[in-house]
Amino acid sequence: MGDPPAAPGNEAGSDGPPRPRSLLELFLAFNRLALQGFGGVLPIAHRELVERLHWLNPDEFVELLALGQVLPGPNIINMAVILGERWFGWRGSVAASAGLLALPSVIVLFLATLYQEFSSQPLVNGALRGMGVAAAGLVISTALKLWKTLARNPLGRIWGSVLAAAMVLLVGLLRWPMLWVLLGLGPLATALAWWVLRRRSAERVAAVIAAAPAPSTVAAGATVAVAVAVEAVEEDSPEGSRTGPGHSAPQDFP
Amino acid sequence: MNLLDLFGLHGMHLVDLVQLGLHFAMLSLLAVGGALAVAPDMQHYFVIAHGWMNDEQFTTAVALAQSAPGPNVLFVGILGLRVAGLVGMATTLIGMMLPSSILARGVGRFRTRRAESIGLRAITAGLTPLTLGLLLSTGWVLLAPTRVEWSAWVLVAITVVAMLRTKASPLLLIALGAAAGMAGLV
Structure with missing residues (x-):
């Protein structure tokens, strides 16, 4: 931190992508x-x-x-x-x-x-009170932007909404300790999403195999190869290519 | 608060401060979706469990941070400031940011080809609805001082519609809230 910001020239000088010099x-x-x-x-x-x-x-x-x-x-x-x-x-x-x-x-x-x-001035107090309400509104709108992304979420809109509602009930209304609620629901939701994603990729493999012309005996090895290839594509191809970048990404988190 | 109060601890014991810092360090690692997502827990800690402030003061901390430039996480600093001056502010801010930053640095070093693996996608997808629920809870908690008044809900509705349907800046909506408050409408 204390170093003088003398620009090191960054290897290739002005070539290469721009980056901070100091x-x-x-x-x-x-x-x-x-x-x-x-x-x-x-x-x-x-x-x-x-x-x-x-x-x-x-x-x-x-x-x-x-x-x-x-x-x-x-x-x-x-x-x-x-x-x-x-x-x-x-x-x-x-x-x-x-x-x-x-x-x-x-x-x-x-x-x-x-x-x-x-803070004892009524006007200042009133202003802050109103700003508090607006701040709540801003947070709620961020939540609703996230809700829109549920349509593209592997959990789907219904399960996503159920989980969100459980969170509101337990943490927001009943005031259960957030740590325990998260430790309970987090793994559950993740496991559910994982299961859906797995099943989807398995279905895609099955579809590829079904679509391939199947000269039966030779096919055994080839099928495995196809399955592996599809799996590899699955793992490699960004979810983004199907659902747009940042599937859970509201661009402006408050 | 006069200026000298900033440097005092307001009668906080060292043990309280350490506990406060550790609690925020835990929140730091839970805060997928940012500091505002774990605000319900902070409100529980400050208002309900310790009685260090009331609902109104909690909401004000968030409102002040939203009306200032910079990351919203700074509201955490105002909470600390209220209970233990500048030392409290440093405690909550460092607690909230240090553990997650260390984790981010560790993860960031691996350029993330694996970011699209099914495992990571499952975590992202699974946590999204939970973050959503937490943010709604934060909204509800922030409305604690005003939620009995229907006018507050009108203002919330206006804010939400403006944010989702127009390109209005958050600052404009905060200003609208301030004006409504000064006029005695909420």
Whole structure:
């Protein structure tokens, strides 16, 4: 972090895909995108990293977004950590996430202190009350965007909705400890999805075999070969090719 | 809160702080879908289990963070700030971000050809409805101070429709909420 941002010239100089030349440049880029992001930084991240700086191409961004969303923790921080690591090792991770957090946390600190100072004023109190309602609305709309993706989810809309409703009931209404509910329902939902995905790929193998002309005896070995090939394609071909990139990816998480 | 209060611990014991940090470290590893998805648990911890703040103060923390630029996870810092000043803010923020960042770094090092394997797809697909349910729960919890008033639900409906049907920025909707609140409508 303390290193002077003297640009190392990055091997091939200006050849190769553009990338940050120094930790400082990385820090400033993430700082800039954080300061533009009100109510969620991800859409801004796309505009800055892909469209303006060209540090990532759109496919890389989607891949990174998907990864950031499977992983626990704040998505944008995960992306910053992974990108920083890719370019500068752990110091890059620190620089990128510090860029995201440094100034915004000072601003938030300032706002929180200011609010505390004036919270007895009815107008300030009213404003914050209304903002709280709007904040709830924003979170609920993110949830509904996720709900739209259930149509493409292997669990399907009905099972997906049932699981979501169970979550709302247990955690939101009955206030059961979230840890235990997640440890119970998480593996269950994952197993269900795994079973559906497996069955689908098995059906596809069966369809390929059925479609193939079957000169019986020679076919035994060939069938296995086909099955293996199909399986390989299954594993390789991104789900994205059928369902669009980021099947569970709402583009703007709050 | 005057400025000096920022540096005090507000009577928090070290043990409480350590527990707070560890609890958030656990949440960090559960927070698929971001910090807001695990907000119901935070509300349980701060409001119900410890009585450190009321529903209104909890919701205000989220609203303040949403109205400021930067990642939404910063609301976690305001929660810590309220109970133990700057030390509390650092505790909750570091707890919330460090474990997940270490995990992300570890995973990110392997360029992810395996990201499309059936196993990982099953995890993503399985966790999506759970995240969805958690986010709805967060919405419900944030409405705790206002949910008895029908006008609050009207404002929620307007916000949701605007977010799903238009390109309105979240900041605009927060501003609309502030205006409605100042006018005494919610």
